[in-house]
Amino acid sequence: MQAFTQLNGLVAPLDRANVDTDAIIPKQFLKSIKRSGFGVNAFDEWRYLDHGEPGMDNTKRQINPDFVLNQTRYQGASILLTRENFGCGSSREHAPWALEDFGFKVIIAPSYADIFFNNCFKNGMLPIVLSAEVIDGLFSQVAFTEGYKLSVDLAAQTVTTPSGEVHQFVVDAFRKHCLLNGLDDIGLTMQQQDKIKEFEAKHKQAQPWLFA
């Protein structure tokens, strides 16, 4: 996994609550057996005016000029600013895959759906929780300032605005450690294989029907 330490990135605002993973990556793209190439179809139904299917040449499709991420000023954004309960619905990891492939490394929202939140960390992405009031402020600043960038420092757990305002965020210590060092979860867990085997033996003795 790619490590994440710091980022100074352009911010794109998506001013909606409850953005679900069906919206982030519609189901027709889930037929793929790969884990890359989803970025061109991120937010497909909002981003394009025509209906998208896998295998289409997306450069020839009709762009929806009203969709915020299509605006010139947000091209190249790596930080997505959004509202509460982002990533709700389906557990599809294709959603963080699509966002990451699109270019987002950091998401800032007041809250996330649990499964999506967890899936982000498995893909070197950092979902940051800030209070609804701070987020309101950031939305206005982004709207009023073309080229608005934020600096994110995972080690210090801070988001810094262009004017130098610092917002602290909370991140689970284990997830932070994995992200900072780009550690692969499976490799880490395999270091505990003796403990797993020991547990399994005890578990089998206590509930033998689970192993019948």
Place this chain on the structure above:
Amino acid sequence: MAKTLYDKLFDSHVVHEENGTALIYIDRHLVHEVTSPQAFEGLRIAGRKPWRIDSIVATADHNTPTNGWDKGLAGISDPIARLQIETLDDNIREFGAKAYFPFMNANQGIVHVVGPEQGATLPGMTVVCGDSHTSTHGAFGALAHGIGTSEVEHVMATQCLVQKKSKTMQVLVDGVLGRGVTAKDVALAIIGKTGTAGGNGYAIEFAGSAIRGLSMEGRMTLCNMAIEAGARAGIIAVDDKTIDYVKGRPLSPKAELWDAAVAYWNTLHSDSGADFDAVVMLNAEDIQPQVTWGTSPEMVVGIDGCVPSLELAKNEVQRGDWERAYAYMGLTANTPISEINIDKVFIGSCTNSRIEDLRAAAAVAKGKHIAPNVKLALVVPGSGLVKAQAEKEGLDKIFIAAGFEWREPGCSMCLAMNADRLAAGERCASTSNRNFEGRQGPGGRTHLVSPEMAAAAAIAGHFVDIRTFN
């Protein structure tokens, strides 16, 4: 100290714990074609094998067609979908499984219907699947939740998941549900109260006399929708109904193991006096048949209600959501729900495709016919076994005579990955679980209801109150 059911299930599976992050052991891993190929590929690249093959039970469901089965795999016209289904076949052949029900197998079906009916889901288990509706299995007093594909690979490789303990929420529903009010209505009424983010960070335990009164099918419907309230897991204590349901299933324990299992399962309830981090209470008598009006399951009202007006929105953000929902759904505030006409009906999904759901819908449809404005009314059984049972009872004939289409099992128009979908602007009464924009097809408009309410809407051509419908 008095423990909640969640505490008991979690604590009994902790392999290792450090600074609040635990490694928990997984007993059952359910696998389907959409969220597994990248996980198997990851194993292959790293040269890893599944830790415990006999924990894996797999089936193809999300992408499979619900008609044209006479042509076999060749009948899947979409080559990308066919490849994904074949990839699951290949992966299971290469890596192995305790049980596999491939496309068109007599036991194939929606993974959350198949697991319980095979006895692959047992009380006290930890159950995972790369699907958010894995919460369904919590109906058996199991700790069950959806995971992403990286975690699917992690569980395959290590039999464990890295987890932080959730907070606990008790949802207490006491009283007796009125006639025509189902588990689906209870689920939607709860979500209407908590909101779709209300359960974020929590495991929900559903309790109270109305929950105890539900059948196992009803409990599965309720736990299935815990995720729509934001909770990864929903659980219900084990009782005699749970044990009766599990008994005699192909993968259930037998003989002396059965007795030992039952003795343990009978301890799977929250201790009296156990503390929950949050408690939500509803009176069963207050719950009406529910219909969603918008693009999130929390946008829901009783059948005698109206599309709510903006003054009722709790804040600016919700006001914006509602305005977008009105536009997307083609509805205006204050429209009575019973005046909303529908174009299509979908009876199916991991929420409502079990035999009891089909019986309830068939009882409404019997001797009647779908309205002329209803272009398509689909009935998609949850599994091959549900379909066979329904046909034995003659339910298929009732549906067909009433103008419904009787299809092969699968996820179908719940998520519209296969050919079953809504066209833009079409309005559907659906027994599924999500009314998100585009969920049942781009531009499609979904209203979530119970099977009875969906069948009644099919007959009437618009939503009707099942309590007075005949």
